[in-house]
Amino acid sequence: MKCKKFEDLIFANLDGQLAEAEKAGFESHLRACPACSARFEEIRKIGSLVQTAAITVPGADFDKSWRKIAAALSPALPRQIFWLRSPRWLLITAGFLAFFILGVAAARLYFFSARTEMAAPLDAPFMYSAQDYFAALQPVLTEFSNAPGQDGGNTIGQARIRLLLGNLRILRLRADKNRDSSLLRLLDDIELVLLEIAHLDRSDSENTWLIGTLIREKGIPMKMKVFKFADRKTVQI
Amino acid sequence: MNSNEVDRVALAKAGDRGAMHELYERNRSRIYSLAYRYAGNVADAEDILQDTFIKAFQSLQKCQLNENSYFATWLYRIAVNCSLDHFRRRRRHKDNVELSENLAAAAGNEEDATPESEYVRNESASQVRRGLERLTERKRMVVVLRHYQQLKIGEIAETMGCSQGSVKKQLFRALGQLKKELSASMGE
Numbered sequence: 001m002k003c004k005k006f007e008d009l010i011f012a013n014l015d016g017q018l019a020e021a022e023k024a025g026f027e028s029h030l031r032a033c034p035a036c037s038a039r040f041e042e043i044r045k046i047g048s049l050v051q052t053a054a055i056t057v058p059g060a061d062f063d064k065s066w067r068k069i070a071a072a073l074s075p076a077l078p079r080q081i082f083w084l085r086s087p088r089w090l091l092i093t094a095g096f097l098a099f100f101i102l103g104v105a106a107a108r109l110y111f112f113s114a115r116t117e118m119a120a121p122l123d124a125p126f127m128y129s130a131q132d133y134f135a136a137l138q139p140v141l142t143e144f145s146n147a148p149g150q151d152g153g154n155t156i157g158q159a160r161i162r163l164l165l166g167n168l169r170i171l172r173l174r175a176d177k178n179r180d181s182s183l184l185r186l187l188d189d190i191e192l193v194l195l196e197i198a199h200l201d202r203s204d205s206e207n208t209w210l211i212g213t214l215i216r217e218k219g220i221p222m223k224m225k226v227f228k229f230a231d232r233k234t235v236q237i
Numbered sequence: 238m239n240s241n242e243v244d245r246v247a248l249a250k251a252g253d254r255g256a257m258h259e260l261y262e263r264n265r266s267r268i269y270s271l272a273y274r275y276a277g278n279v280a281d282a283e284d285i286l287q288d289t290f291i292k293a294f295q296s297l298q299k300c301q302l303n304e305n306s307y308f309a310t311w312l313y314r315i316a317v318n319c320s321l322d323h324f325r326r327r328r329r330h331k332d333n334v335e336l337s338e339n340l341a342a343a344a345g346n347e348e349d350a351t352p353e354s355e356y357v358r359n360e361s362a363s364q365v366r367r368g369l370e371r372l373t374e375r376k377r378m379v380v381v382l383r384h385y386q387q388l389k390i391g392e393i394a395e396t397m398g399c400s401q402g403s404v405k406k407q408l409f410r411a412l413g414q415l416k417k418e419l420s421a422s423m424g425e
Contacts, residue, residue, distance in 0.1 A: 054274070065265070072291045
C-alpha cells in the first residue's frame with residue numbers, strides 16, 4: 001500500500017469501515033512506514049482531544065422558537081380576507097393596479113431608448129435596474145464559478161466589488177420598499193458572495209474554489225435568469 | 238422514510254400547520270444540538286433552528302422525498318447551510334472577538350465545581366474550542382459534524398454537498414491547524 005492510499009483510508013479505519021483485506025494492508029503499512037504511523041497517531045490523538053471538548057447542549061425554549069417559525073410562515077391572513085370581502089376595496093385596488101400598470105408601460109415606452117444607452121453598468125457609477133445590475137455581476141460570478149482551483153480573483157478588482165456592493169444596497173432598499181421578498185433573498189445571497197470575494201485570502205486557491213461552490217450552492221445564476229425572464233424590475237429612477 | 242413521515246411531509250406541503258408542528262417536534266433537538274455545537278451559544282443556536290425550519294417549510298414544495306430518502310437528512314442539509322450563512326454574515330458584519338467569547342463562556346460554564354483533574358481537562362477543552370473558533374466556517378462545520386455529531390465521512394459529504402475527498406482534505410487541514418494552535422497555546 002502506498003502512503004497516498006493509506007491517508008485516504010485513515011478515517012474509514014477509525015470508523016471501523018475497512019474490509020478485512022484493506023484492514024490488513026492498512027496495518028501492515030502502519031508498521032512499515034514511520035511517517036504514516038506518526039501521521040495516523042497525530043490524527044487519532046487530536047481527534048480524541050477535540051472529542052473531549054464536546055459541549056453539553058443546554059435546553060432551549062422550543063415553544064418560543066415554534067411561535068416565531070409559525071409567525072414567519074403566516075401570511076397576513078385577516079387583512080387578505082378583509083380586502084377580498086369588501087367589493088369597494090376590490091374595485092379601488094383593481095383601479096389602482098390598472099393605473100400603475102399603464103403608468104409603468106408608458107414610462108418604459110418613453111424611456112426605452114434612454115435606458116439602452118444607460119446600460120453600461122461597468123462604467124457607470126450607478127446601475128439603474130436589477131437587470132443592469134445582474135449584467136454587471138454576471139462576469140464576476142462566471143469568473144469564480146468556472147475556474148475551480150485557480151485564483152480567478154486576480155482579474156476582479158476590489159473597486160468593482162465595492163461598486164457592486166454599494167449598488168446592491170440601493171437595489172435592496174428599493175426591493176424592500178416594493179416588498180419583493182424573493183428579490184430581497186436573492187440580493188442577500190449575492191451580498192454574501194460579494195463579501196466573501198471582498199475578504200478573499202488570495203494566497204490560497206482553495207478559497208477561490210469555495211466561492212465557486214457557494215455561488216453554485218445558492219443557485220444565484222439560475223435565480224438571476226428567472227428574474228431576467230420575468231423582467232420584473234426595470235423601472236427607472 | 239416510513240409511511241407516517243411521508244404522510245406528514247405531504248400534509249405539510251399542503252400547508253397543514255399540525256403536520257408542520259409534528260415535523261418540528263420530531264427534528265428540533267437534533268437540529269438544535271448541531272446549531273449549538275457549531276455556534277456555542279443559545280441565542281445563535283435558536284436563530285439557526287428557526288431559520289432552518291422557516292427555510293425548510295418555505296421550500297417544502299421543492300423537496301422530493303421517497304422511501305429511500307429522509308426528511309431528516311434533507312433538513313440537516315438546510316441546517317448546515319443556515320449555520321454557515323449565519324456565521325458568514327456575522328463574521329462580515331460583527332467583530333470576531335464576540336464569537337470567541339461565546340465559546341470560551343460555554344467552556345467556562347462547564348468548569349463550575351469540578352475537581353482539579355477535571356479543571357485541567359476543561360482547560361484543554363476550552364483551548365480546543367478557542368481553536369475551533371479560529372477555523373473557517375466550513376472547516377469548523379466539518380469538525381463539528383465529524384467529532385460532535387458523529388457523522389461518517391460519506392454522510393458529511395452528502396450533508397455538505399461536496400465530495401468525500403474534499404471532506405477528508407478539509408478535515409486533515411482543520412485538525413492540522415488545531416494541532417498547531419494547541420501546541421502553541423500549551424507551549425509544546
